Amino acid sequence: MEGAMSAASWWGSLLAWEQELAALKARVGRVLPRRELRETGADFLDGLLSGIERKTGWLMAEQSGAERPYRMQSLxxxxxxxxxxxxxxxxxxxxxxxGDEDGxxxxxxxxxxxxxxxxxxxxxxxxxxxxRIENSQIGVFLAYASRYGQALVDRRLYLPESWTKDRARCAKASIPETVEFATKPKMARHGRGCARCRRPMRLRSWRRCLRGRQ
Known part of the structure; x- marks a missing residue:
């Protein structure tokens, strides 16, 4: 009897998780203007949550049953x-x-x-x-954390001055002309300003995270 109850509880949790995921897909799908994009976005999310080792366009396309990666890459x-x-x-x-008052x-x-x-x-x-110093891209990320869990809520790509001073190079990389150089602390402040959450939050000392860096 105990085993049957555990199985029923597990099955109920699985159904609830699937329903919540479907609701999330529908919610974020409102951002995507066409039905094909919404379907691809849902497949992309499934690929990210799957157990495939490398989340490439090819492998996630195969995971969704597609023969080619073009829709994933186009997304x-x-x-x-x-x-x-x-x-x-x-x-x-x-x-x-x-959300939590102590988040x-x-x-x-x-x-x-x-x-x-x-x-x-x-x-x-x-x-x-x-x-160490490497040929790399640098991103500045914001995460929200509370006693209930944690998740990323913002991301910003750091562009060195060698990029922002070279508008031709920026154009080739599809970087808008309006994007100017910003230090990482400035990007963090801007990200904090955009995080207009509905519940009170304290800001953990982000200055310490980025101290001494551009």
Whole structure:
């Protein structure tokens, strides 16, 4: 009897999780203007949550049953939709699910090691991920954390001055002309200002996370 009850409880939790995931897909799908994009976005999310080791366009396309990766790649490349609006939807969802009066914002940077020189913002710079100076991109991230859990709520790509002073290079990487150089602390302050959460939050000492860095 106890085993049957445990199985029923597990099955009920699984159904509840699937229903919540479906609701989240529908919510973030409002950002995507076409049905095909919404379907691809849902498949992309399934791929991120799957057990495949590398989350590449090819492998996630195969995971969804597609023969080619073009729709997955187009979702993040050629398709037109508002990434900041999606960020806002995710942030609101996180605060609704994890919101707490003692919640905090945590700000830090992370690096992505690269081999080429065409990725936006790539340069020889210190990467905490590698623990040394590497050819890499640097992102400044905000996470919301409370006693109920934690999740990322914002992201910003750091562009060294070698990039922002070279508008032709920026254009080739699809970086808008309006984007100017900003230090990482300035990016963190701007991200904090955009995190207009519905519940009170304390800001954990983000100055300490980024101290001594551009």
């Amino acid at each position: 993040l490349g050629r398709s037109h939709w508002d990434a900041d609006r999606l960020r806002d939807e995710v942030r609101d969802y996180v605060v609704e699910a994890l 905090v914002l945590i700000v830090d940077e992370t690096g992505f090691v690269k081999k080429g020189d065409r990725s936006a913002g790539v340069a020889r710079q210190y990467s905490g991920t590698a623990g």
